Amino acid sequence: MATDKQRGDEEDASRVALLHADVKKDEWQVAAAATGDDNNLGRRVWEESRKLWVIVAPAIFSRVVTYSMNVITQAFAGHLGDLELAAISIANTVVVGFNFGLMLGMASALETLCGQAFGARKFHMMGVYMQRSWLVLLMCAVLLLPMYFFAEDVLLLTGQPPELSAMAGRVSVWFIPLHLSFAFLFPLQRFLQCQMKNFVNAAVSAAALAVHLLVSWLFVARLRFGLVGIALTLNFSWWATAAMLFAYVSCGGCPETWHGFSFEAFAGMWEFVKLSSASGVMLCLENWYYRILILLTGNLKNAAIAVDALSICMTINGWEMMIPLAFFAGTGVRVANELGAGNGRGARFATIVSSITSLVIGLFFWVLIMGLHNKFAIIFTSSSVVLDAVDHLSVLLAFTVLLNSIQPVLSGVAVGSGWQSMVAYVNIGCYYLIGIPLGILLGWLFNLGVLGIWAGMIGGTAVQTLILATITVRCDWEKEAVIASTRMDKLSQVR
Structure with a gap:
C-alpha cells in the first residue's frame, strides 16, 4: 500500500500538472484572442456584452426617467408664468445642480468599493459600505445647506435680476428635502447596481415617474399650490424613490448583502471620506x-x-x-x-x-x-x-x-x-x-x-x-x- 507521503506527492504532482495545463491553456487563449484566431473570442465578447448591457440598459432608462421628471416640473412651472419658470429653472439648475453633481460624485465611491467587494465575494461588506456612504453624504449635505438659505444672495452676485433672485431663493429653500434625499438615494442606487439588481432601479424609476405625474397634477393643477407645490412634487417623488428602494433592500431583496444596520459602518471612515471626496471632485x-x-x-x-x-x-x-x-x-x-x-x-x-x-x-x-x-x-x-x-x-x-x-x-x-x-x-x-x-x-x-x-x-x-x-x-x-x-x-x- 502507498504511504501517506507517497499519496501526498502524487496529489501534488497532479495539481501541478493541472495547473501547468490551465496556465498553458489560458496563455494560448490570450495569445489567440490577440491575433484573432480564438474560436471562443466571439463567445467571450458576447458574454461580456451581456454582462455590460444588464447594467447599461436599465441605467439608460433610469437616467432618462430622472431627466424627464425635471422636464415635467419645468413644464408645470411654465404654465404659472415666465418668471416662475425662470425661478424654478435657476433654482434647479444652479443651486440644486451644483450640489447634485458633488453628491453624485461622492456616491460613486460605492461603485469602486461595492463593485470590488461583490467581485471578491465579500457580500456582507457591501451593506456596511452603503451605510458609510449614507453617513458621509449626510454630513456633506448638512455642510452644503447654507447654499439654499443664501441662494438669493448667491444669485445676485452672479448678476441675476433682483426679482428673479428673490423668487429663486424662496424656491431653493423648499428644495432642501430634495437635497437631503440625495444622501440616501444615491448610495442605494449604486448598492443595487453593483450587485446586478439594475432592474429594481429601472422599475422603481418608472413607478416614481408615474407618482411624479400624479402628484404634479394634484399639487399644481388641482390644489393650485403654485411654486411651493412644484417644489413639493420633486421632494415627494425623490423621497418616494428612496423609500421604495430601501423597502426592497430591507425586506429581503438583498439577503446576502444587507444584514441590517451595523456599528461596523463607523469604522474606517477616514479612508472612506478620502475616496468619496476624490470621487466628488x-x-x-x-x-x-x-x-x-x-x-x-x-x-x-x-x-x-x-x-x-x-x-x-x-x-x-x-x-x-x-x-x-x-x-x-x-x-x-x-x-x-x-x-x-x-x-x-x-x-x-x-x-x-x-x-x-x-x-x-x-x-x-x-x-x-x-x-x-x-x-x-x-x-x-x-x-x-x-x-x-x-x-x-x-x-x-x-x-x-x-x-x-x-x-x-x-x-x-x-x-x-x-x-x-x-x-x-x-x-x-x-x-x-x-x-x-x-x-x-x-x-x-x-x-x-x-x-x-x-x-x-x-x-x-x-x-x-x-x-x-x-x-x-x-x-x-x-x-x-x-x-x-x-x-x-x-x-x-x-x-
Missing part, C-alpha cells in the same frame, strides 16, 4: 464644465441668439448623454467586479468591450447629427435665425457627442479601479487650465464667439480623453487587482 468638475459654457456665452455681445442656439444643442447633448453616462456606470461596475475577483485580464477585456460598444453608438449619433445638421433644431424652434445658428454649431455638437462616447467610459474605468484622486487632477488641468482659457482666447481674442468658446472647451475634453486613454492602455491590470484586494482587506477591518 472628479465628477463635479465634469458636471460643471459645460454649464460654464452657457455662462460664458451669456457674456458675449448680442448673446440672445447664441444662447438660444447653444441651449438647443445642450438639450440634445443632454438627452444623448444619458447613454454614455450609463456606460460610465456599467464600465465602473464591470471593472470593479473583475478587479475585486483578482482577474486583471478580465478587467482589461471589460474595458475594451465597453469602449468599443460606446464608440460605435457615438459614431452612429455623430453621423445622425452631421446628416441632419440643418433640420434637427426644428423640434425646438421655427426661427430661421436660430436655426442657422444651430446649423453652424452642429459640427461642434457632433464632435462633442463623439468625444462623450469615450470619455465617460474611461472615467468609469477610473472609478472601477479607484483612480479618482489622479483623475481629479487631470480634470482640473484639462478642463480649467486648458479648455476654459482656450475657449476664452478663441471666443474673445479671435472674435469667434460661441463657436470659439465651445471649440476651446472641446479641446480641453480631447486632451483629458487622450490622457485617460494613455493611462488605461499602459495600466498593469494584475497590479490593479492586487491593489483592489489590499483595499478590500484594509476597509473590511473593524477599528
Whole structure:
C-alpha cells in the first residue's frame, strides 16, 4: 500500500500538472484572442456584452426617467408664468445642480468599493459600505445647506435680476428635502447596481415617474399650490424613490448583502471620506464644465441668439448623454467586479468591450447629427435665425457627442479601479487650465464667439480623453487587482 507521503506527492504532482495545463491553456487563449484566431473570442465578447448591457440598459432608462421628471416640473412651472419658470429653472439648475453633481460624485465611491467587494465575494461588506456612504453624504449635505438659505444672495452676485433672485431663493429653500434625499438615494442606487439588481432601479424609476405625474397634477393643477407645490412634487417623488428602494433592500431583496444596520459602518471612515471626496471632485468638475459654457456665452455681445442656439444643442447633448453616462456606470461596475475577483485580464477585456460598444453608438449619433445638421433644431424652434445658428454649431455638437462616447467610459474605468484622486487632477488641468482659457482666447481674442468658446472647451475634453486613454492602455491590470484586494482587506477591518 502507498504511504501517506507517497499519496501526498502524487496529489501534488497532479495539481501541478493541472495547473501547468490551465496556465498553458489560458496563455494560448490570450495569445489567440490577440491575433484573432480564438474560436471562443466571439463567445467571450458576447458574454461580456451581456454582462455590460444588464447594467447599461436599465441605467439608460433610469437616467432618462430622472431627466424627464425635471422636464415635467419645468413644464408645470411654465404654465404659472415666465418668471416662475425662470425661478424654478435657476433654482434647479444652479443651486440644486451644483450640489447634485458633488453628491453624485461622492456616491460613486460605492461603485469602486461595492463593485470590488461583490467581485471578491465579500457580500456582507457591501451593506456596511452603503451605510458609510449614507453617513458621509449626510454630513456633506448638512455642510452644503447654507447654499439654499443664501441662494438669493448667491444669485445676485452672479448678476441675476433682483426679482428673479428673490423668487429663486424662496424656491431653493423648499428644495432642501430634495437635497437631503440625495444622501440616501444615491448610495442605494449604486448598492443595487453593483450587485446586478439594475432592474429594481429601472422599475422603481418608472413607478416614481408615474407618482411624479400624479402628484404634479394634484399639487399644481388641482390644489393650485403654485411654486411651493412644484417644489413639493420633486421632494415627494425623490423621497418616494428612496423609500421604495430601501423597502426592497430591507425586506429581503438583498439577503446576502444587507444584514441590517451595523456599528461596523463607523469604522474606517477616514479612508472612506478620502475616496468619496476624490470621487466628488472628479465628477463635479465634469458636471460643471459645460454649464460654464452657457455662462460664458451669456457674456458675449448680442448673446440672445447664441444662447438660444447653444441651449438647443445642450438639450440634445443632454438627452444623448444619458447613454454614455450609463456606460460610465456599467464600465465602473464591470471593472470593479473583475478587479475585486483578482482577474486583471478580465478587467482589461471589460474595458475594451465597453469602449468599443460606446464608440460605435457615438459614431452612429455623430453621423445622425452631421446628416441632419440643418433640420434637427426644428423640434425646438421655427426661427430661421436660430436655426442657422444651430446649423453652424452642429459640427461642434457632433464632435462633442463623439468625444462623450469615450470619455465617460474611461472615467468609469477610473472609478472601477479607484483612480479618482489622479483623475481629479487631470480634470482640473484639462478642463480649467486648458479648455476654459482656450475657449476664452478663441471666443474673445479671435472674435469667434460661441463657436470659439465651445471649440476651446472641446479641446480641453480631447486632451483629458487622450490622457485617460494613455493611462488605461499602459495600466498593469494584475497590479490593479492586487491593489483592489489590499483595499478590500484594509476597509473590511473593524477599528
